[in-house]
Amino acid sequence: MTLDVMIVGGGMVGLSLACALGNSPLQVGLVESSSQTKTPPVAGFDVRVSALTLASEAMLKNIGAWEHIAHERLGVFREMQVWDAGSSGSVHFDGAQLGQPHLGYIAENCMLQVALERRIAALSNVHWYRPAAVEEITVKQAHAELRLDSTRLRARLVVAADGARSRVREGLGIPVHGKDYQQHAVVAVVQSERPHAETAWQKFLATGPLAVLPLPGNFSAIVWSTTPELAVELKELDEVQFCQHLDEALESRFGGFSLVGARGVFPLRRQHAQHYTEPRVALIGDAAHTVHPLAGQGANLGFLDAIALAEVLRDALVRKRDPGSLAVLRRYERWRKGHNHLVQRSMDGFHWLFVGGGKGRQLVRGLGLSMTDRVPLVKQEIMRFAAGMQGDLPLLTRPDAKLWATR
Numbered sequence: 050m051t052l053d054v055m056i057v058g059g060g061m062v063g064l065s066l067a068c069a070l071g072n073s074p075l076q077v078g079l080v081e082s083s084s085q086t087k088t089p090p091v092a093g094f095d096v097r098v099s100a101l102t103l104a105s106e107a108m109l110k111n112i113g114a115w116e117h118i119a120h121e122r123l124g125v126f127r128e129m130q131v132w133d134a135g136s137s138g139s140v141h142f143d144g145a146q147l148g149q150p151h152l153g154y155i156a157e158n159c160m161l162q163v164a165l166e167r168r169i170a171a172l173s174n175v176h177w178y179r180p181a182a183v184e185e186i187t188v189k190q191a192h193a194e195l196r197l198d199s200t201r202l203r204a205r206l207v208v209a210a211d212g213a214r215s216r217v218r219e220g221l222g223i224p225v226h227g228k229d230y231q232q233h234a235v236v237a238v239v240q241s242e243r244p245h246a247e248t249a250w251q252k253f254l255a256t257g258p259l260a261v262l263p264l265p266g267n268f269s270a271i272v273w274s275t276t277p278e279l280a281v282e283l284k285e286l287d288e289v290q291f292c293q294h295l296d297e298a299l300e301s302r303f304g305g306f307s308l309v310g311a312r313g314v315f316p317l318r319r320q321h322a323q324h325y326t327e328p329r330v331a332l333i334g335d336a337a338h339t340v341h342p343l344a345g346q347g348a349n350l351g352f353l354d355a356i357a358l359a360e361v362l363r364d365a366l367v368r369k370r371d372p373g374s375l376a377v378l379r380r381y382e383r384w385r386k387g388h389n390h391l392v393q394r395s396m397d398g399f400h401w402l403f404v405g406g407g408k409g410r411q412l413v414r415g416l417g418l419s420m421t422d423r424v425p426l427v428k429q430e431i432m433r434f435a436a437g438m439q440g441d442l443p444l445l446t447r448p449d450a451k452l453w454a455t456r
């Protein structure tokens with residue numbers, strides 16, 4: 050049997066594409082190597098979280114996943130507070146200045162995946178292949194063939210959503226260029242003495258940005274990007290010492306912390322595939338690009354890829370065109386690659402400005418932050434960027450939009 054679309058990778062991005070193609074005339078396969086998605090812990094929160102933009106919130110609603118989200122596990126942020134350790138500069142953003150009740154949400158990745166999978170369970174045109182790892186891809190004229198452990202699968206279009214070390218991308222020899230930020234992110238969940246005030250906090254230390262992202266109650270997710278050496282130290286400190294270091298780094302603004310669960314460490318790298326499409330193949334999400342997490346954009350960009358590709362496939366279907374043809378897929382690449390590149394470059398710019406540097410750079414960032422705080426137009430543009438409201442946005446980021454006649 051030849052399916053229309055085979056998605057390789059059931060992470061947040063691949064699952065979103067499957068939902069966006071749900072109830073379409075396309076027959077969709079979803080190949081995932083892990084046997085089961087991690088379920089969120091009963092007590093506390095999982096350490097892997099993502100900041101969701103307003104655009105991602107709208108998308109999750111439109112593809113039918115939002116109603117499956119465990120809302121009691123979702124942290125909301127209405128404001129953002131950014132400041133710099135090496136200068137007196139700071140800037141405060143408030144959703145109200147954009148006419149929005151909030152600027153975004155903080156969600157555990159595994160909780161989002163469970164919600165997306167619940168939605169998929171109701172879609173009769175999406176078929177799981179799990180656990181099944183793709184080992185090889187061969188592109189033929191009318192289809193692409195995937196070799197799994199013991200079977201072969203065929204589809205008119207294969208979508209690689211298999212993460213930063215994409216087997217599909219590597220199998221096709223699509224080059225990536227990138228940069229090692231020479232930083233690792235230490236992630237943790239903590240409980241603070243004082244409330245986080247539904248605010249996303251970010252302090253730029255000389256060694257990298259430290260983010261405190263609000264979860265329900267007094268819980269927060271910590272993303273502490275720093276040198277690889279300091280990351281190892283922070284990971285190995287005992288719980289009390291880690292919390293003391295965190296408290297000192299944040300000038301005791303939260304009145305002290307206690308650690309909830311284990312810490313994790315992730316090396317940070319910018320990576321971009323030289324191209325996103327080939328005949329019968331498209332790359333989305335981390336398989337196509339990775340960015341520094343300092344503005345919490347990685348998964349959000351992946352969601353935009355997924356729904357832009359779904360829209361391109363819908364238009365191809367209306368015009369009775371082959372969904373795997375390069376002519377169709379190029380539109381997706383033109384739509385998304387430039388935008389992702391721009392966001393990567395902006396992150397590099399922030400990283401350069403805020404991490405390290407001498408007195409001159411310190412002065413520039415202090416002035417930059419303070420001026421941003423005082424110029425409402427600039428502030429609004431930054432907030433629109435952070436909320437995912439800029440650029441040529443796919444239809445599914447608009448309220449109550451749908452791609453197919455039935456949802």
Ligand SMILES: Cc1cc2nc3c(=O)[nH]c(=O)nc-3n(C[C@H](O)[C@H](O)[C@H](O)COP(=O)(O)OP(=O)(O)OC[C@H]3O[C@@H](n4cnc5c(N)ncnc54)[C@H](O)[C@@H]3O)c2cc1C
Pocket residue numbers: 057058059060061062063080081082083098099100101158181182183184210211212213215216217234236272315333334335336342344345346347348349350351
């Ligand atoms: C510290 C840190 C903080 C971050 N914070 C944010 C944030 O606040 N906001 C945000 O938007 N982004 C954030 N990101 C980025 C975000 O986590 C990623 O962009 C996102 O998880 C990528 O999702 P994905 O589905 O593309 O890839 P992945 O999550 O990597 O999923 C890939 C899937 O493919 C499967 N797979 C792999 N190989 C195969 C194979 N051969 N066959 C079958 N299946 C396969 C894997 O099992 C996996 O399920 C952060 C990243 C880091 C490191």
